[in-house]
Amino acid sequence: MKTISCMNINPELLYIYGGEDRSYNSKDYVYREGDPALYYYQIVKGRVKQNSYNEEGKEFIHNILGENQSFGEPMLFLEEHYIMNTVCLTSVELIRLSKNNFMELLEKNPKLCQEMNACFSQRIYFKEIMLQSMSSQNPILRLKGLLNYLKSYYAEDCEQCFHVEFTRQQIANLTGLRVETVIRALKKMEKQGELKIDNRKILY
Incomplete structure (x- = not known):
């Protein structure tokens, strides 16, 4: 089975377009369900889980992501809010890039x-x-x-x-x-x- 991982953009390119280093502790939320979609996130170190809860409070885990993987980008193309949480499972270091800068990066890098x-x-x-x-x-x-x-x-x-x-x-x-x-x-x-x-x- 051929697979394609989530996006993994060269960190130096992210920094050129205004990427910021961010650090989180275990159990911290990177964003919560209902927050506006503002950033592209790429994990440098650590792991996160994406989850949501039903009306009874039962957790549904959508995925677990780790080093060199990205998240949050699909919602940047929509005028919508996040439909799930992203929570740190460990201490996490990541690079985030604002929506406008991310769109500029894609525009100037067609590949x-x-x-x-x-x-x-x-x-x-x-x-x-x-x-x-x-x-x-x-x-x-x-x-x-x-x-x-x-x-x-x-x-x-x-x-x-x-x-x-x-x-x-x-x-x-x-x-x-x-x-x-x-x-x-x-x-x-x-x-x-x-x-x-x-x-x-x-x-x-």
């Missing part, structure tokens, strides 16, 4: 526009596959849809090298399955050689 279009297209493609998988009654197909979607955020194109940084309970919440069903399905997938479980870590 980056092409790379961003490819990234967005890949996101939509894998998300549609995941949504189709979620309609299946087969738990393994649901898990495959989710795992392929999560792996699509990473550039490595290899077998069973992607570490799924979600708990079994989080995977259950994402797929609408019971946690016991997730555990059984993962074990079955391991027996079939579709993934590895190493010290409880899922490698896909």
